[in-house]
Amino acid sequence: MIKSLEELKQIREKYKDTLQNRETNEDKVKILVGMATCGIAAGARNTINAIVEEIRNEHIDNAVVVQTGCMGFCYAEPTVEVRMPNKEPVLYGKVDSEKAKEIVKRHVKNGEVIKEWVLRG
Amino acid sequence: MPIRMELLVCGGTGCQASNSNRVLDVLKEEIKKANLQSEVNVLMTGCFGFCEKGPIVKVMPDNVFYVEVDEDAARKIVAEHVVKGRVYQEKLYVEPDTHEKLSEQSKIPFYKKQLRIALRNCGKIDPENINEYIAADGYMALGKVLTEMTPEEVIDVVKRSGLRGRGGGGFPTGVKWEATRKSKSDIKYVICNADEGDPGAFMDRSILEGDPHSVLEGMAIAAYAIGAQFGYIYVRAEYPLAIHRLRIAINQARELGLLGKNIFGTDFSFDVEIKIGAGAFICGEETALINSIEGGRGEPTVKPPYPAQVGLWKKPTNINNVETFANIAPIILNGADWFASIGTEKSKGTKVFALAGKVNNVGLVEVPMGITLREIIYDLGGGIKGGKKFKAVQTGGPSGGCIPAEHLDTPIDYDNLTALGSMMGSGGMIVMDEDDCMVNIAKFYLEFSCDESCGRCTACRIGNKRLLEILNKITEGKGEMEDLEMLKELAETVRDSSLCGLGQTSPNPVLSTMKFFYDEYLAHVRDKECPAGVCKELLKYYIIPEKCVGCTACARVCPVNVIHGEPKKVHVIDRDGCIKCGQCYNTCRFGAITRK
Numbered sequence: 001m002i003k004s005l006e007e008l009k010q011i012r013e014k015y016k017d018t019l020q021n022r023e024t025n026e027d028k029v030k031i032l033v034g035m036a037t038c039g040i041a042a043g044a045r046n047t048i049n050a051i052v053e054e055i056r057n058e059h060i061d062n063a064v065v066v067q068t069g070c071m072g073f074c075y076a077e078p079t080v081e082v083r084m085p086n087k088e089p090v091l092y093g094k095v096d097s098e099k100a101k102e103i104v105k106r107h108v109k110n111g112e113v114i115k116e117w118v119l120r121g
Numbered sequence: 122m123p124i125r126m127e128l129l130v131c132g133g134t135g136c137q138a139s140n141s142n143r144v145l146d147v148l149k150e151e152i153k154k155a156n157l158q159s160e161v162n163v164l165m166t167g168c169f170g171f172c173e174k175g176p177i178v179k180v181m182p183d184n185v186f187y188v189e190v191d192e193d194a195a196r197k198i199v200a201e202h203v204v205k206g207r208v209y210q211e212k213l214y215v216e217p218d219t220h221e222k223l224s225e226q227s228k229i230p231f232y233k234k235q236l237r238i239a240l241r242n243c244g245k246i247d248p249e250n251i252n253e254y255i256a257a258d259g260y261m262a263l264g265k266v267l268t269e270m271t272p273e274e275v276i277d278v279v280k281r282s283g284l285r286g287r288g289g290g291g292f293p294t295g296v297k298w299e300a301t302r303k304s305k306s307d308i309k310y311v312i313c314n315a316d317e318g319d320p321g322a323f324m325d326r327s328i329l330e331g332d333p334h335s336v337l338e339g340m341a342i343a344a345y346a347i348g349a350q351f352g353y354i355y356v357r358a359e360y361p362l363a364i365h366r367l368r369i370a371i372n373q374a375r376e377l378g379l380l381g382k383n384i385f386g387t388d389f390s391f392d393v394e395i396k397i398g399a400g401a402f403i404c405g406e407e408t409a410l411i412n413s414i415e416g417g418r419g420e421p422t423v424k425p426p427y428p429a430q431v432g433l434w435k436k437p438t439n440i441n442n443v444e445t446f447a448n449i450a451p452i453i454l455n456g457a458d459w460f461a462s463i464g465t466e467k468s469k470g471t472k473v474f475a476l477a478g479k480v481n482n483v484g485l486v487e488v489p490m491g492i493t494l495r496e497i498i499y500d501l502g503g504g505i506k507g508g509k510k511f512k513a514v515q516t517g518g519p520s521g522g523c524i525p526a527e528h529l530d531t532p533i534d535y536d537n538l539t540a541l542g543s544m545m546g547s548g549g550m551i552v553m554d555e556d557d558c559m560v561n562i563a564k565f566y567l568e569f570s571c572d573e574s575c576g577r578c579t580a581c582r583i584g585n586k587r588l589l590e591i592l593n594k595i596t597e598g599k600g601e602m603e604d605l606e607m608l609k610e611l612a613e614t615v616r617d618s619s620l621c622g623l624g625q626t627s628p629n630p631v632l633s634t635m636k637f638f639y640d641e642y643l644a645h646v647r648d649k650e651c652p653a654g655v656c657k658e659l660l661k662y663y664i665i666p667e668k669c670v671g672c673t674a675c676a677r678v679c680p681v682n683v684i685h686g687e688p689k690k691v692h693v694i695d696r697d698g699c700i701k702c703g704q705c706y707n708t709c710r711f712g713a714i715t716r717k
Contacts, residue, residue, distance in 0.1 A: 001378035003386040005264040008255065011377075015256035021127045021182045022245055049160060052125040061699035064182035065125055067206035104589070 017056055021064075027085050029063040029108055034079040036070035042077035043096060048098035051080070052102040061109055076119055082107050093119035126161045126203065128152075131244065133168030133330055134323075134362050141165075141176035144195045148178070148190050151199035161203055166385065167243035167331015170485035171231055174214065179226065179244070184224040187212040190632025217481070217503060231482050231501050236463070238471050239287075239447040240487045243331030248366050251373035254334040259378050261340050262453035266345055267385045275300060275346040279449070281457035283469030288314055288405070288442030289622070291548045297439060299349040300429035304437035309349035311340050312433065312440040313393075314410060315363070316357035318402040319518025320569065322549035324473035325443035325682075327485055331358065332447065333370035337380065337393065339446030342453065344391045346440050352393040355410050357400045367395055369609035402519075402573035407440045409575065420577045421621035442547070444473055466491030468534030470629040472545065476514075478552035479506045482516075488533075489532040495529040498552055513637070517546025518690060519566040519573075520626030523559060542633040544626065558655035559638040560645055563630045564592040572629035581624030584615035596656040600646040609635055650717065658717045660701050666691045668713035675714060676703035684701040 001010050030057070033048040041044055044067075052065050073079050076093030080103060083089045092103060099117060106112045130136075130145045146161045174188035178198065185208055186677070187198060194212045201209040210234040213222040214229050218596025222504040223229050231471040237243075266275050301309065313336060317325040329336060338353045356364055371393060374380040383392040396414050403409045411433050413419040432438025448470060452460045461469050468490040474497060477483050481503035488497060494514055498504070505511050513523040522543035524531070531537050535545050553562065559681045567589045576582045591608045594600050612628035612635075619625045635642060644650045651659040662677070666685075676682075681698050688693030695704070706714045 001384075003259075003378065005261075005268050005385060008260055008264050008385075011255050012258070012261070015252040017123065018253055019246070019256045021124065022129070023181065024184045033206075035204075035256065037205070039206075045160075049122055050161075052123045056123045066183050069205065069207045080389060109654070 005013045016061075021059060024064075025062075027062070029085065030083040031063060031108065032068045032081040033065065033084070034069070034073070034077060034081075035067035038070060038074040039077045039079065044078035046097045047078040047095050048090040051104055054101045055108070058104060058109055060104070060109060068091045073119055079119065084085045084111065084120065090118060091120040092117045122159045124160065124162045126183070127181045128161070128163045128198075128203070129165075129166045129179040129181060129244065130163065131169050131175055132165035132248075133172070133175075133243075133327055134360075135168065135172040136175035136177060139175050140191070143192055144176050144178065144190050146193040147192045148199060151196055152203065153387075157198060157203065164247050165249075166245060168240075168327040168329070168485060170235075170240065170487075171229075171245040171482065172484040173482045177244075179370075183208075184226070185224045186214060186229065188214050188341055188695075195658055215244075220399065230503065231486070234492065234496060236499060237442050237487045238451050238460075238473050239328060239335075239473055240331070240485070241451065242335060243327060243635045248331050249331055249369050251334060251370065251377060251379075254332070258454060259334055259450075262336055262450035263341050263345075263379070266342050266383050266453060267387045267389055272302060272346045272348065273455070275342065278453060278457045279346070282452045282460040282472050283457075283458065283464070283467075284445065284448055284452060285468065285535060287444035287448070287472065287547070288444055289517070289544070291545055294441060294445055295440070298343060298346050299427060299439050300427070301439040304430050306437050308351075308434075308436045310433045310436055310438040311347065311349045311352040312407075312410065312414070313340055313352065313354040313437060313443060314405060314440050315354055315360070315443045316398050316405040316408065316410060317357065317443070317547060317592050318400075318573075318694070319520075319547050319549040321332060321477040322475045322518060322547045322550050324485055324548055326360050326363050326476055328443050328447050328473075329360065330366055332361075332368045334374065335445055335447045335450060336367075336623065337370060337374055339441075339449035340393060341380070341391050342382070342449050343439055343441065343446070345389055347437070349439065350390055350392075352391065353396045353414055354393060354431070355396045355398055355404070355414060357398045359400050359429045364397065371395070395576055401575070401619075401624055405573045406623060409621070410440065411438065415606065415690050418575070420575045421623075423620065441696055465532060467532045470534070474548045476502050476550050476552070477552045479509065479554040479557070480504070480548075480552040481506055481710070488532045491532045493526065493530050493532055497533070497550065498529070502552065505552065505554050507554075509556065512555055512557055513554070513562075513634075514555045514560065515543075515551040515553065515566075515630070516549065517519055517544035517626075517629075518549045519569045520544060520622065520629055521546050521549070521627045523553070523562065523637060524633070525637040540635055542629065544629070555704065556653055556655070558596075558651050558653040559634040560596055560651075561653075561655050563634045564589065564596060566593060566630040567627065570623065574623060578620035578624060580615050580617075580618040581620070584611060584619070584625055584626070587611060588615065588628065592631070595642065595645050596651075597658045598645070598656075602646060605635075605642055605646060617705050651664045654716055657701050657702050660703075660705060661696060662694050662699060662701065662703075662714060664692050664694055664717045665715055668711050670711055670713070672711070674708050674710070678704045678708045680704065693717075
């Protein structure tokens with residue numbers, strides 16, 4: 001039973017993530033994960049799930065995670081591209097779930113490009 | 122594991138009729154087969170509005186909008202898009218002019234000019250899950266009202282917003298609330314009028330199906346403002362899905378204490394009950410609706426007294442339409458000035474229209490007031506089906522009128538439509554092309570009004586019947602010039618002397634078509650011709666000698682054997698015996714048979 005506006009707000013916070021996937025906005029950070037056969041074989045599913053999990057943990061609400069097809073860097077899969085608004089996209093290679101979390105923390109949240117993992121950009 | 126992708130399947134009545142339930146099941150099965158059920162979610166939402174292209178499936182956050190999805194396409198979407206990250210091109214919307222495939226909903230012309238306030242959550246949340254409504258700021262307005270505002274302040278905000286009744290009358294909502302507030306009584310009622318009866322209009326149904334909590338929240342706010350403790354939702358039995366989802370919503374709201382006693386820990390208590398109507402059109406009229414809830418005949422009573430003074434069970438009662446209630450929470454949260462900044466001088470906010478008839482994109486659109494008819498029909502609606510010529514648009518259902526091409530650039534608001542002899546009504550919008558006979562259209566709507574007249578007052582009961590008889594006479598080719606005068610005079614009499622809104626507006630289709638399409642009436646009466654080729658009794662079938670090859674197909678199909686001619690020679694129709702069934706016309710492969 002909700003007995004105050006505060007309690008309603010708590011429920012809203014609890015379920016806010018549910019709607020996060022459904023908000024579209026041009027100003028959002030877009031994170032693309034290569035999920036073609038080569039990507040999946042190299043473990044892209046773990047990568048994409050790690051990214052989504054980290055975004056929720058860090059309470060980042062201005063980023064969307066989208067899977068995409070082959071980007072042509074099959075030797076460096078899984079690949080992750082980070083598109084910050086009004087900036088050139090940055091493509092990372094050989095991103096496992098640990099690296100993925102690092103990218104969310106440093107690049108998506110704090111805007112720091114992690115140069116040593118960059119493939120292109 | 123958090124959900125990273127969602128597939129939203131339209132669960133409105135329209136898409137369910139084209140099997141979206143099965144699409145939902147297939148998507149779920151395929152996701153499970155791919156072992157992705159912990160990362161990818163499939164859910165059913167309310168109506169997206171683009172009924173023409175249903176069933177709709179939207180993939181988020183990728184923001185890809187699939188149209189006309191069947192079982193097979195559902196499998197492909199999972200295999201291609203969900204598993205491999207490739208957009209399944211086959212089921213994207215194709216822009217008819219450029220043949221370009223558009224994947225983003227907001228880029229599709231049908232959605233470009235829309236602004237969704239009443240439909241804000243339709244197609245976005247699961248209507249059967251109160252938590253999703255709350256996540257989308259649901260019940261925040263009710264909380265704000267109960268804990269921070271006085272009833273007078275609430276009424277002031279609604280008044281200043283300029284919101285007017287969306288059910289047809291266009292009466293200022295805040296003024297109505299104020300009148301009910303001022304009536305002294307220990308018991309008062311709030312009623313939601315969901316007796317949507319205009320042919321072709323389905324916005325109220327879509328809101329109830331897609332976002333039932335928005336209506337409950339609006340009702341609770343109204344109850345607080347006027348001092349009511351109890352509410353009724355009067356919904357027609359033809360809307361089983363809306364009733365089903367409303368029931369779920371009411372139960373969920375009760376469980377969370379958002380309906381019931383001491384809401385948000387305040388002294389305010391409010392609960393609602395669903396009242397199912399049998400589907401009489403007249404019960405959308407507020408006094409008839411009240412009689413129906415009380416168990417009496419659905420007949421209107423004389424106003425005044427208004428329901429605000431003497432309403433349900435003789436207590437002060439506030440009645441608003443579904444769409445009106447759906448606008449309340451955003452007005453409270455965003456402020457009166459925000460709402461008043463949208464629309465025209467005297468009509469604020471948006472209006473939902475149900476676009477139907479001879480238009481390419483049939484569906485539900487919500488647009489700011491002040492948009493022109495041309496923009497709705499050509500930009501959103503994609504123009505006339507089959508590239509035919511636009512003739513008229515009928516707004517406001519059987520109470521409205523037909524608006525011709527020369528007024529297409531009129532900005533839509535309550536007052537402009539009334540000035541054109543039509544009305545906003547509940548927002549039905551039926552488009553007609555060159556193949557529609559306007560006399561026949563007027564007859565169609567009048568037949569509806571005759572059927573639905575409750576019979577209480579003479580003007581409506583007998584007047585409409587006589588009007589219909591005259592129209593029948595005209596369409597059968599038996600009309601005389603005096604009939605046209607009589608038709609106009611009688612229509613005006615019915616309009617001026619009927620008891621309630623039904624009879625006062627039922628002659629509108631006749632009067633507006635006589636005003637804008639008088640030449641068609643003349644053609645029927647004077648020349649005994651139907652220019653659009655619709656009225657059967659006036660049709661004459663001819664064989665064009667130059668085109669006839671003498672194949673004998675028409676003669677063989679004629680049920681009364683009035684087509685004569687030898688094989689390989691020109692045939693002739695003996696029009697005396699012709700019953701105008703049109704079989705020859707449909708059979709001829711050489712375009713040699715014409716009718717006019």
